[in-house]
Amino acid sequence: MLLTKSLVEDNLHDFKPWQQQAYKHLCTMFCNEENPYPCVPGKQSFSDDTLRFSFIDDPREDESITQLAKLLQYYGEISRDTGKYASFAALFDTRAVMKEGANIETFRALLWSILSRLHRLDEQPWPTNIPKDPHDQAWEFCYEGEPYFAFCATPAHSKRKSRYFPYLLIAFQPRWVFDEINGSTSLGRKLKMAIRKRLVNYDKMKPHPDLMWYGEKENYEWKQYFLSDDDSSAAQCPFMAMKNKIKSLRS
Template sequence: MELYTKSWIDEHGEGMNCWKQTAFAHFGAMLGDREQPYPCIPGKQGFHQDNLRFGFAEDPTTDVASVQLATLLKQYGEIARQTGKYASLVVFFDSRTLQKQKAEVDQYQELFWSLLTNLHELDEAQWPEHIPKDPHDPKWEFCFNGEPYFAFCATPAHQVRKSRQFPCFLIAFQPRWVFDEINAETTFGQKLKKAIRQRLVSYDGIPAHPDLKWYGQQNNYEWEQYFLSDDDSSLSKCPFMAMKNKWKSIRS
C-alpha cells in the first residue's frame, strides 16, 4: 500500500487503474471548482498546497479493504506532521459493485462504522490516555496507532447533501492537531467556522445538519459528524461502541 501526493498523481497518475484516475480527477475538480467552492476551506488549502495524502483500497465490503485501510492510516500517522498545516489522508475505495447494486445511504453508513470498528481491532497501539473511550463524551475522537482523528465519509448514495456526495465511497482522516488553531476559542477559528457554514449552506442548498458542532462542546459528539444522513436525522447511539462490544462478546 502506498501514500500519494497530489503532485505525484498529477505527473504519474496516467499509469493508475481507470477507477483510481476517475476518483482522483473528480476530487480535484470538486476542490478546484471556483464557481461553486467546496465548503471545507482547510481541505481546499491542503489540496492546493500539496498537504494531503491519498490512498486507494479495494471493495470496502471485503476483509482485505480493512487491512489496506489500517496499513495506509498507520503509514500516514508516521509522516502526517511533516506534510503541512492542513494535513489529511483521503482514501478512495473501489465501490463499483456497491454502485451497481444501488446501495443506499444507510448501507454505506453501516459499512463506514464496520470499517472503523475493524480498524480498531487491527490497531496494535494503546488508546491515548488523554482521549475518552466513550464516544458519548464530548472529548472523544476516533484514534488509531495512538493518534486521534476526525473521520469524514462521502458516498455515491448521498443526493441532498452534496458536500457528502462522491462518485465512490470515500473516507478522509484529519489529525486532531490540525484543529488546534481552528476552534471556537480563537478569533481565527470563529471566523473560519462562519465562512465554512455559509459555504456549506450555499453548496448543499439546505441548512447545515444539526449535528455539526464544535469539538469539546458539551452538546457535541464527534462521531455524529463522521457520517451525516441525507436528511436531518441522527443515530441515537454510536455504532462504534456497539460493534466493539459485539466483537468482544464473539471472542469471549
C-alpha cells in the same frame, strides 16, 4: 502507498479507470472557484499538495482494511510533516456495492464497519486522554494512539452535495490540526463562519443540526462522521455495539 496530487498527475494514465475518475472528481471538487468547496482546510491542503490519499479496493474485504491499517499507521508517523492542514483520504472502490443497490444506510453501516475493523487491528492502547465511550463529548476515533476526525462522503448522497463522492471517501484528519482552529480561537471562529457560509451555498440547504464545533456543548464527534441526506440523526453510535461484538468474538 500514500499519493499526492503531483504524483498522480504525473502518472495518471498508469492508474485504473475508476481511480482516474475518482481523482478527477477530487480536482473538480477542490478546484471549483465559482462554487468553492466548503472545507477551507481541505481545499487548501489539496491546493498546496499536502493532502495524502490512497486508492483501496472493495471495503467489505478484509484485505482492504489491512491495507488501510498500514496506510493510516504510516500516515500517523509522517502527518506532522505534511502541513498544518494535514489530512489523509481513503478512496474505496465501491462499484460493486452500488450495483447491489446500496443506499445511505448501507454506507453508514459500512463506515462504522470499517472503523470497527480498523480498531480490531490496532495494536496500540487507546490514548489515556481520550474517553472510550463515543457518547462522551471528548471522544474521537483513535488509531495507533492518534485521535482522528473521520469525514465520510458517499455515492448515495444526493441532497447534501458536500457529502457526495462517486466512491466511498473517508478522510482522516488528525486532532492536532484543530488545536488552532476551534471555537476557542479567533482564527477558528472566523474559519467556522466562512465554512458555514460556503456550506449553505454549496449544499443549497441548511447545515445538518449535528454539525458543530469540537468543544461546543452538545457536540458529539461521531455524529459528524456520517451525516444523513436529510436532518435525521442516529440515536446511538454504532462503534460501541460493533466494538462489543468484536470483544465477544475474542473471548
